[in-house]
Amino acid sequence: MAVTLSDYTQSAKPGAYGGSLGYAQKTGISGFASGWVGVALDEYGNYQNPTEGRQGGPGAIAQSVALRGSGSGTVGYRWLAGTANLTTFGAKVGIDNRASKTPAPGYRYQVIVDARNDAGGVTSISVNRDTSGAGTAYSSLISVPNIYDAAKAQNFKQDSVPNYWQISFSGSTGDSYNIHEIGALRICAQSMLSPTAGVLGGFNIIDEAYARDKYDALRGHIYTKLVGTSFKLNVAALNSDKSDIESTYASGGDKSVKVELIDDSGASSCNVSAVSCSSCGKQVIATQTMTFKKMEQATDKGFKKSADFTLNKAYSRVIARATEGKTVACSTDAFSVRPLGAALVASANASPPSASSLPKIRAGEPFELEAKVASSDGYTGVLKLFSEKLTAQVSSQGDTVETGGLAGTLTPESLTVNAGPVSATYSEVGYAYLEPGTYRDDDFTSVDSENGDCVKESVSNTLSGGKFGCSIGNTTRLPVGRFIPYRFDTELTKGCPAGDFTYAKQAFPIRVSAKNFAGSVTQNYAGAFAKQVTLSDGNVTGLGEFNPKTILSSGFSLGATPALIAAGPTQPITTSFVFSSPPQPPTSVKLRATDTDGVTSQGYTEGETNIYSGRLWLGNAHGSELLPLPIPVEAQFWQAGGYWATNSLDNCTSFQISAVGLSNPTQNISLCKTQFSPSGTLTLSNGRASLRLTAPGSGNNGSVDLALNAGASASGKTCVSVSESNASAANLPHFLPNPAGRASFGVRKAPLIYRREIY
Numbered sequence: 001m002a003v004t005l006s007d008y009t010q011s012a013k014p015g016a017y018g019g020s021l022g023y024a025q026k027t028g029i030s031g032f033a034s035g036w037v038g039v040a041l042d043e044y045g046n047y048q049n050p051t052e053g054r055q056g057g058p059g060a061i062a063q064s065v066a067l068r069g070s071g072s073g074t075v076g077y078r079w080l081a082g083t084a085n086l087t088t089f090g091a092k093v094g095i096d097n098r099a100s101k102t103p104a105p106g107y108r109y110q111v112i113v114d115a116r117n118d119a120g121g122v123t124s125i126s127v128n129r130d131t132s133g134a135g136t137a138y139s140s141l142i143s144v145p146n147i148y149d150a151a152k153a154q155n156f157k158q159d160s161v162p163n164y165w166q167i168s169f170s171g172s173t174g175d176s177y178n179i180h181e182i183g184a185l186r187i188c189a190q191s192m193l194s195p196t197a198g199v200l201g202g203f204n205i206i207d208e209a210y211a212r213d214k215y216d217a218l219r220g221h222i223y224t225k226l227v228g229t230s231f232k233l234n235v236a237a238l239n240s241d242k243s244d245i246e247s248t249y250a251s252g253g254d255k256s257v258k259v260e261l262i263d264d265s266g267a268s269s270c271n272v273s274a275v276s277c278s279s280c281g282k283q284v285i286a287t288q289t290m291t292f293k294k295m296e297q298a299t300d301k302g303f304k305k306s307a308d309f310t311l312n313k314a315y316s317r318v319i320a321r322a323t324e325g326k327t328v329a330c331s332t333d334a335f336s337v338r339p340l341g342a343a344l345v346a347s348a349n350a351s352p353p354s355a356s357s358l359p360k361i362r363a364g365e366p367f368e369l370e371a372k373v374a375s376s377d378g379y380t381g382v383l384k385l386f387s388e389k390l391t392a393q394v395s396s397q398g399d400t401v402e403t404g405g406l407a408g409t410l411t412p413e414s415l416t417v418n419a420g421p422v423s424a425t426y427s428e429v430g431y432a433y434l435e436p437g438t439y440r441d442d443d444f445t446s447v448d449s450e451n452g453d454c455v456k457e458s459v460s461n462t463l464s465g466g467k468f469g470c471s472i473g474n475t476t477r478l479p480v481g482r483f484i485p486y487r488f489d490t491e492l493t494k495g496c497p498a499g500d501f502t503y504a505k506q507a508f509p510i511r512v513s514a515k516n517f518a519g520s521v522t523q524n525y526a527g528a529f530a531k532q533v534t535l536s537d538g539n540v541t542g543l544g545e546f547n548p549k550t551i552l553s554s555g556f557s558l559g560a561t562p563a564l565i566a567a568g569p570t571q572p573i574t575t576s577f578v579f580s581s582p583p584q585p586p587t588s589v590k591l592r593a594t595d596t597d598g599v600t601s602q603g604y605t606e607g608e609t610n611i612y613s614g615r616l617w618l619g620n621a622h623g624s625e626l627l628p629l630p631i632p633v634e635a636q637f638w639q640a641g642g643y644w645a646t647n648s649l650d651n652c653t654s655f656q657i658s659a660v661g662l663s664n665p666t667q668n669i670s671l672c673k674t675q676f677s678p679s680g681t682l683t684l685s686n687g688r689a690s691l692r693l694t695a696p697g698s699g700n701n702g703s704v705d706l707a708l709n710a711g712a713s714a715s716g717k718t719c720v721s722v723s724e725s726n727a728s729a730a731n732l733p734h735f736l737p738n739p740a741g742r743a744s745f746g747v748r749k750a751p752l753i754y755r756r757e758i759y
Helices: 147-153 214-219 274-278 294-300
Strands: 002-007 035-042 064-068 079-082 108-114 124-130 139-144 165-170 203-207 233-237 255-263 284-292 303-305 315-324 327-330 335-338 343-346 367-372 382-385 390-392 414-416 422-426 430-434 439-441 478-484 487-492 508-515 533-537 544-547 573-579 587-595 608-612 614-618 621-623 629-638 644-646 654-656 660-663 681-683 688-693 702-708 740-745
Touching: 035 108, 035 124, 064 124, 064 139, 079 139, 079 147, 203 214, 203 315, 203 327, 214 233, 233 255, 274 327, 284 294, 343 478, 367 414, 487 587, 533 544, 573 587, 573 608, 614 702, 621 629, 629 740, 681 688
Parallel strands: 621 740
Antiparallel strands: 002 035, 002 165, 035 064, 064 079, 108 124, 124 139, 203 233, 233 303, 255 284, 255 315, 315 327, 315 335, 343 367, 367 422, 382 414, 382 439, 390 430, 430 478, 487 508, 508 573, 533 587, 544 573, 587 608, 614 629, 629 644, 629 688, 654 681, 660 702, 702 740
């Protein structure tokens, strides 16, 4: 005999007789319908024999236990594992005791299938036996840690575990006969489902997708139907013991059968028993009478398709009832009738993917969204949001609809059908696409979805394998938009962070970030959905403006301009503040950003800095040609009192001394008779520093002019060694025009060569 696990959604149909034991195929005979595994207790021994059309196995082994895998029709059901003759090892007792006059040996067997890790590709199966009779001393006969690996080792692919199994028992012999009894049967599982049927009556009603078949007639299902869409049902007349189709029904004369559809929602289903079916007082929602004709009996053979039914209202659970005379029977299966779908309507209805269409809604700002179903459908359920169905317009494309953008967060989490508009929000920029099934109800048709009588998580109204989608939801894509940032935030790095100021005309890094209501960066603000941004003084001093004062849309990537600190080749955007009428006393300015859609940083985070009108001063110096000569350098700013003063906060300004050019040597001084020493980098401390020229030596009196190449380009020569070289650029354009001074050697500070005072 064999214990079979098969797909619950398919009617149980045994396989071939003889050594196939009702599970495996045989030449010209199909194996068990949708069989997943067959466990054989094989007294005769041919279950492991690759003969008669069976595939795989070591050969005939009597008194053995063996497994065969999944199959369909005459393909598959391949050998997976098996024991040797049980009389040759262990207890040395086989499957059956042929000499016994009473049932013997009465051993207990366990078949354990563990599919809890099937999602990870692991399902184990084992067969154990207890020869003690107590049921407490099981020993292993077969252990397959992973049926998929075992199948691969036999060069075939084992089918995936179905949603639900049904357990069947079969047995067969060849030319002989035998008797096997099953006692103390126990079935343990994580969950058990009973069929949606009770006791069969004189008829069964099944879906029109089924062909005439004994097993389908007894246990076939009725699939989900659509409101306003016609369908037919197959009515099968059953024989007296309800084990097969009564093929001679109507052979003696025409038979009129009334077929009713009953709204079976609520408690106490009417198809749980013959009594509840015949006495059911629930609402009949459709009726037709069909005739099994004597003249058509040879064709119908007790199995006939009804005329069209059309239900114009949604029902969560419907059963069919057939009545002929005193014979009344209900369908073993219930089904649902769902609306064709829900229409989603949004006030955010700009035409995608245009980056200028109206209306425009700030990201995170409420707009209206509602779900509608024809009131005549009688459905007022709740559609849940399935955000994985949400897509977004790619920001690089503003001419044709193209998904691939970052899909933001959409609210609300659910919509009650026909409850009117509700407040909705979306967290990103551009356009969101509510793809079919973004809002849907997966529960209304649970009577079907749990049994595979519709396509799960689908809102399709097109048959697939004879089945519609299970879900009620939007069946078409709904674009919503155009969404723009809720606000900008601006940041800046001050020209001299330690001193808390920036010089006028000094370039400093800035960053503008587009954000939604919650303060998260809207990453789709880029490409077609980014706009040109204008920079202005948020303090509205009116004393100047930023230069440059615009950021092109191309400056934005993933919702922001580059970071303030350079990352590899990516450099931050810089700007400067220029006074209209310099010099001006220290002035605080805020970095305000506003784009052409009106998105602004006003009222939100804005970078701020003090702007100083500044200059760099090189002093004139004179001294002996025999001594090194210091030349003062000073950063100055314009005081509110109307004069230049030392900027003691400046510990930031620095430049290469090679940026100071030397020119116009006079008298006995020639270029590079005096050189800068040290000649590296000069950094101001509290706004001051000194350049140092070496002593030109005795007899080398005269002067030389100094000028700092403050800008980005340089001219002239410098002396950082005894040989002249080209001057470099200081890259301090905010100190233009070039500060200059003169160094004079051999010039006395007073008319006296030597003075001595005696008291």
